[in-house]
Amino acid sequence: MSAFPSLKLLFLLLPLLLLGCFLAAEALEIGIGIGSTEPAAAPAPDECGDCPPPEPECPPPPPHLPLISDSLARAATVIRRFRSTITDDPKSITKTWVGDSPMDVCTKYRGFFCETPPERKDLTLASIDFNGFSLVSYGINVLLENFTDIALFHANSNNFSGPITPKIANLRYLFELDLSNNKFSGEFPAAVLQVKNLDFLDLRFNKLSGFVPRELFLKPLTVLFINNNVFKQMVPKNLGSSPVRFLTLANNGFTGSISSSIGDAKNTLEEVLFLNNKLSGCLPYEIGFLQKATVFDAGGNSLVGEIPVSFGCLTKVEQLNLARNKLTGEIPEVVCALPRLLNLSLSDNYFTSVGPLCQKLIEKKVLDVRGNCIPGCPSQRSQQECYKFQCSEPVNCPCPPTPPCKLPLLQLALLAPPPPALSHVPSKASYSALHRP
Numbered sequence: 001m002s003a004f005p006s007l008k009l010l011f012l013l014l015p016l017l018l019l020g021c022f023l024a025a026e027a028l029e030i031g032i033g034i035g036s037t038e039p040a041a042a043p044a045p046d047e048c049g050d051c052p053p054p055e056p057e058c059p060p061p062p063p064h065l066p067l068i069s070d071s072l073a074r075a076a077t078v079i080r081r082f083r084s085t086i087t088d089d090p091k092s093i094t095k096t097w098v099g100d101s102p103m104d105v106c107t108k109y110r111g112f113f114c115e116t117p118p119e120r121k122d123l124t125l126a127s128i129d130f131n132g133f134s135l136v137s138y139g140i141n142v143l144l145e146n147f148t149d150i151a152l153f154h155a156n157s158n159n160f161s162g163p164i165t166p167k168i169a170n171l172r173y174l175f176e177l178d179l180s181n182n183k184f185s186g187e188f189p190a191a192v193l194q195v196k197n198l199d200f201l202d203l204r205f206n207k208l209s210g211f212v213p214r215e216l217f218l219k220p221l222t223v224l225f226i227n228n229n230v231f232k233q234m235v236p237k238n239l240g241s242s243p244v245r246f247l248t249l250a251n252n253g254f255t256g257s258i259s260s261s262i263g264d265a266k267n268t269l270e271e272v273l274f275l276n277n278k279l280s281g282c283l284p285y286e287i288g289f290l291q292k293a294t295v296f297d298a299g300g301n302s303l304v305g306e307i308p309v310s311f312g313c314l315t316k317v318e319q320l321n322l323a324r325n326k327l328t329g330e331i332p333e334v335v336c337a338l339p340r341l342l343n344l345s346l347s348d349n350y351f352t353s354v355g356p357l358c359q360k361l362i363e364k365k366v367l368d369v370r371g372n373c374i375p376g377c378p379s380q381r382s383q384q385e386c387y388k389f390q391c392s393e394p395v396n397c398p399c400p401p402t403p404p405c406k407l408p409l410l411q412l413a414l415l416a417p418p419p420p421a422l423s424h425v426p427s428k429a430s431y432s433a434l435h436r437p
Helices: 004-032 075-083 100-109 141-146 167-172 192-196 214-218 260-265 285-289 309-313 354-362 382-391 409-413
Strands: 085-089 112-115 121-131 152-154 159-162 177-178 183-187 201-204 207-210 223-225 246-248 270-275 278-282 295-297 301-307 319-321 327-329 343-345 350-353
Touching: 075 100, 075 141, 100 121, 141 167, 167 192, 260 285, 260 354, 285 309, 327 382, 350 382
Parallel strands: 121 152, 152 177, 159 183, 177 201, 183 207, 201 223, 223 246, 246 270, 270 295, 278 301, 295 319, 301 327, 319 343, 327 350
Antiparallel strands: 112 121
16 A cells, blocks of 8 residues: 555644643643733742742841031030049049940940020030039030030039139120039139020039129029129129029128119019128118018128018018127018018117017017027017117118008007927028038
């Protein structure tokens, strides 16, 4: 049989075989997803043993870094300079001053604090608080001269010495300056008069001497503590021009009389301490104008004359100390009638009599009249001492006839019960200033 018929048959069946293969291949592609526009189904969990781990999510963006002021950028260098002047650090404060970056200074350095000043966007060294650190150094001016953005500088109860730099005038944001209880010497730092925003000035318990400029009492301060220094001058005549609420001049060498201008402070002055100076002359009648005063202390001076009747207008006064002077005459009943009086110290003077209302305050231990010349009261001066004083040259103090206020009705005051005796007299800001911080 010829092979050609078979070959002819093969050529006839070949197209059919090729078509079948093509259709089978297309079906296979559809079955396994090749060429499909739809995503392939995820493999079953038990089939992922060898699958690669998913790619990690993008890390969060780095934190926003604040703008840094020039003074903060070099803060660590300046602080190292100051540290080199410290000769004693009993509380190991400087051991925390580690790291050179600005943020190290802001977050690690004890006593240094950073903020953003008003109307600025850069972070800077805004305050320094060394209170109670007991550091011994002669170089505190290194800080005052380089950190010109500080608003608060507190450095009480250390052993800082030397004069205070005049460059303190460059501290444009300075609001509070406390250099108390140190060993600063030299004259009053007059450069503070140029610090525009200064509100709180505490220089007590140092060795400052010379003159206190009269311009100080024109500066809009709230607190002025300059007690326990070595100032020797007359009390400035413009004392009453000061808007301070708390004023302590105690334990210095101020001389002369208390200026009558003190009455100009009637709307602001709350506490004033003149005690332990060398004041003389009469008590000015204008003290009675101080309608907001709660503390008036002029003890330990050489004031003379009688207590002006205007003192009966000090309706808010709680503590009134005129002890250890040379005052005389009768203790005014209008003073003993003051409604908020807690402590009236008139000991070691030369008063000669008391009225019934004052007598009640003596019994309640509100009024202290020891060491006077009052007949019938215990612990008085000898008759010879009182007579010698009374025979000395008389003192004539001006006393306007009309008080600056409507005085209380003494008859009603006599009938009213006296204020209760207190076992604890509330502390006052100005009296606290007489103690070392």
